[in-house]
Amino acid sequence: MKIPILYSFKRCPYAMRARMALQMANIKCEIREIKLNNKPHHMLAASPKGTVPVLILEDKVIDESNDIINWVLNITNIFENNLNEEQIDLTEHFIKVFDERFKFHLDRYKYSNRYVDSDAEFHRSECYKILLYLEDIISDDNWIFGSKLGKLDISILPFIRQFRIANTEWFDSQLEIIKVQKLLNNFLDSKLYKKIMHNYDEWDIGSKPAYFPFN
Ligand SMILES: N[C@@H](CCC(=O)N[C@@H](CS)C(=O)NCC(=O)O)C(=O)O
Numbered sequence: 001m002k003i004p005i006l007y008s009f010k011r012c013p014y015a016m017r018a019r020m021a022l023q024m025a026n027i028k029c030e031i032r033e034i035k036l037n038n039k040p041h042h043m044l045a046a047s048p049k050g051t052v053p054v055l056i057l058e059d060k061v062i063d064e065s066n067d068i069i070n071w072v073l074n075i076t077n078i079f080e081n082n083l084n085e086e087q088i089d090l091t092e093h094f095i096k097v098f099d100e101r102f103k104f105h106l107d108r109y110k111y112s113n114r115y116v117d118s119d120a121e122f123h124r125s126e127c128y129k130i131l132l133y134l135e136d137i138i139s140d141d142n143w144i145f146g147s148k149l150g151k152l153d154i155s156i157l158p159f160i161r162q163f164r165i166a167n168t169e170w171f172d173s174q175l176e177i178i179k180v181q182k183l184l185n186n187f188l189d190s191k192l193y194k195k196i197m198h199n200y201d202e203w204d205i206g207s208k209p210a211y212f213p214f215n
């Protein structure tokens with residue numbers, strides 16, 4: 001099999017979740033770190049919508065992060081947690097809520113200066129409501145559904161990380177999201193997180209290939 005090419009951007013939450021799935025499955029890729037304001041022509045030729053991550057395989061291009069995770073899951077079961085039906089439904093439900101509502105409000109909170117008339121506090125409270133709702137389903141163990149990292153953890157934690165970064169003091173002082181805070185700390189302290197946040201130089205035609213996972 002030809003080595004897949006992964007166009008990625010280190011801090012992009014969608015690229016982070018895709019890298020976690022690829023890392024857990026130990027699928028070797030040629031990684032091409034990009035800048036969002038300087039997208040390579042080869043990436044745009046493969047995926048004209050111009051978002052990362054983009055995974056280029058021998059026979060197809062996958063340019064949606066959830067599809068990359070599901071492609072990995074079709075090859076190998078990277079998650080050791082056996083979820084019941086309710087947890088499977090909650091996983092898909094929360095991924096949707098984060099990709100749609102949470103992300104919408106997160107952008108308007110974090111980058112309120114980019115949006116006309118955006119009320120940052122309102123958008124923060126909309127995100128916070130979602131976190132309160134998540135708080136209710138988080139286990140007392142390390143991850144959302146117990147001691148094993150799951151699909152929901154890798155899919156939404158990169159967004160919660162961004163939400164915290166917008167105002168760390170405020171986030172850390174909220175007393176109603178203790179489990180969310182602990183979950184995020186576990187994530188930031190994990191070996192997996194450190195591995196997927198390895199620094200790569202920006203890719204350009206002629207660059208020496210760089211590989212992911214980085215050992
Ligand atoms: N639905 C896409 C969203 C990916 C996405 O929006 N990525 C952002 C970076 S975090 C992006 O590439 N934006 C394009 C740009 O800013 O030009 C996915 O899940 O892969």
